[in-house]
Amino acid sequence: MKVYKYGANVDTDVIIPARHLNDPSPAALASHCMEDIDADFASTVQPGDIIVAGPNFGCGSSREHAPLAIKSCGVKCVIAPSFARIFYRNAINIGFPIVECAQAAEEIQPGDQVDVDFTTGVITDQTTGKTYQAAPFPEFIKGIIESGGLLNSLKARGVAK
Numbered sequence: 619m620k621v622y623k624y625g626a627n628v629d630t631d632v633i634i635p636a637r638h639l640n641d642p643s644p645a646a647l648a649s650h651c652m653e654d655i656d657a658d659f660a661s662t663v664q665p666g667d668i669i670v671a672g673p674n675f676g677c678g679s680s681r682e683h684a685p686l687a688i689k690s691c692g693v694k695c696v697i698a699p700s701f702a703r704i705f706y707r708n709a710i711n712i713g714f715p716i717v718e719c720a721q722a723a724e725e726i727q728p729g730d731q732v733d734v735d736f737t738t739g740v741i742t743d744q745t746t747g748k749t750y751q752a753a754p755f756p757e758f759i760k761g762i763i764e765s766g767g768l769l770n771s772l773k774a775r776g777v778a779k
Contacts, residue, residue: 619666619694623728624655626672630684630705633676639683644690651687665692668734670726673698675716676705685709685716695734697741697752699723710759713767717741722750736760 631654638650652659669688675698676684685708688696699720701709709716715736722741726732730745739754755763765771772778 619668619732619734620664621726621728621730621732622652622656622659622663622667622669623726624652624669624671624675627674627677628655628671629678630676630681631678633684634681634687636679639681642683642686644686647683647687648690648692651691660691663691663693666694667692668694668732669696670723670732671696671698672723673700673720675701676709677702680704680708682708682712685714686712689714695736697722697726697732697734710762711768713763713765713770715755715763717752719750719752722752725750736763 632652634647634651635654638646649660675696684705689712695715695717697717697719700718701716706716717734719741725748726743730743733742733744736755739752741750741752762768762771765774769778
């Protein structure tokens with residue numbers, strides 16, 4: 619789980635540029651993910667890799683395409699000190715885990731190998747051996763993520779068809 623690291627205020631137009639929203643398929647979104655901030659991201663990211671960023675990740679437009687583009691690349695999660703509230707909700711709604719932990723976001727470096735235990739909230743930087751404690755997801759959010767998103771969670775509970 620290799621780390622890609624970005625700074626503060628990475629907005630949704632950087633995550634998935636608006637010019638690429640004509641084809642909202644997950645594969646198309648993934649192919650352009652982060653290209654305006656990291657031209658090599660989409661071609662080098664591997665399933666299970668992690669994004670670490672500065673505060674206010676996902677600010678800007680309220681489109682759910684942004685977390686979907688990241689999830690579609692195979693990214694395991696995003697770790698940041700804070701997220702724009704609409705990005706946070708959109709990520710959870712599509713079943714994509716995001717973790718708030720300021721110390722981890724500050725100290726983890728690009729290329730580090732990192733693992734995240736979503737049940738306990740423990741982030742382990744396997745490169746340095748250091749661990750960080752984030753708040754674990756509440757049970758209802760954990761259920762949404764494990765179901766693959768809000769709609770799947772509602773279907774599993776018999777609330778939606």
